[in-house]
Amino acid sequence: MPKLRCYFLLPMLIAMSLVLSGCSSVAPWQRGTLAKPQMAASRSELAATMRSHNYGSREAASSSGSSGGGGCGCY
Amino acid sequence: MLINLRLLPYALLAFAPWQQVAALAVNDAAPNCALSTINSKQALHLSDYRGKVVYVDFWASWCGPCAKSFPFLNELHQQLHARGVEIIGVNLDETPADADAFLAKYPANFTIVTDNNQQCAQDFAVQAMPSSYIIDQKGQIHHVHLGFKAGEAAELQALVEKLLTTTKP
Numbered sequence: 001m002p003k004l005r006c007y008f009l010l011p012m013l014i015a016m017s018l019v020l021s022g023c024s025s026v027a028p029w030q031r032g033t034l035a036k037p038q039m040a041a042s043r044s045e046l047a048a049t050m051r052s053h054n055y056g057s058r059e060a061a062s063s064s065g066s067s068g069g070g071g072c073g074c075y
Numbered sequence: 076m077l078i079n080l081r082l083l084p085y086a087l088l089a090f091a092p093w094q095q096v097a098a099l100a101v102n103d104a105a106p107n108c109a110l111s112t113i114n115s116k117q118a119l120h121l122s123d124y125r126g127k128v129v130y131v132d133f134w135a136s137w138c139g140p141c142a143k144s145f146p147f148l149n150e151l152h153q154q155l156h157a158r159g160v161e162i163i164g165v166n167l168d169e170t171p172a173d174a175d176a177f178l179a180k181y182p183a184n185f186t187i188v189t190d191n192n193q194q195c196a197q198d199f200a201v202q203a204m205p206s207s208y209i210i211d212q213k214g215q216i217h218h219v220h221l222g223f224k225a226g227e228a229a230e231l232q233a234l235v236e237k238l239l240t241t242t243k244p
Binding site: 009015027028029030031032033035036072073074075 | 083084133135136137138139141142167168169170173193196197201202203204205206221222223
């Protein structure tokens with residue numbers, strides 16, 4: 001059993017180090033590009049909220065999803 | 076063995092947030108930023124305003140709450156500039172034209188400067204947009220305010236006015 005775990009752990013560590021090195025933190029003052037309307041997850045925040053609200057009511061359980069706007073990250 | 080070495084990389088991940096630069100807090104000395112005015116490109120330093128209460132506001136054209144804060148900052152400037160309050164709006168737009176378009180829409184009567192190479196934002200380790208730092212007459216940070224909501228205007232103004240009466244240069 002320990003042998004099996006080793007086979008799994010090493011490729012996972014390598015994969016993680018490759019994937020996570022692509023991440024970078026964007027400083028709060030550098031989010032101008034992220035704040036552009038075309039970067040938003042949905043074109044209309046209000047419409048997306050209403051849609052998810054509707055969906056929740058039809059599913060007879062509220063959905064956990066949330067619909068955000070752009071990526072400005074402003075306070 | 077007491078510590079499983081294979082877990083070390085995961086343990087190190089837990090310390091990742093420590094790599095971030097610590098944000099400036101109250102009673103820290105304000106960094107002496109090299110800035111230049113947005114219109115005339117005239118160089119100025121934050122230390123030029125020693126002896127005055129300095130309200131440093133970091134803003135950008137893409138930031139919604141920044142636009143909301145401008146009428147308040149204009150009013151603050153109008154009321155308290157004569158009593159020794161200097162408001163400095165530090166623009167952090169990557170394209171200068173964006174800042175000009177914003178200022179045409181939301182005119183500012185206080186000092187607007189650009190941050191050369193965004194060094195000032197790095198020195199302050201700005202945590203949010205907009206961020207405001209109220210700096211006292213001795214160049215010490217007296218108050219840090221993140222974001223801006225219309226309801227917070229009175230509170231901020233009271234803080235500045237209190238600083239004018241309590242600390243003498």
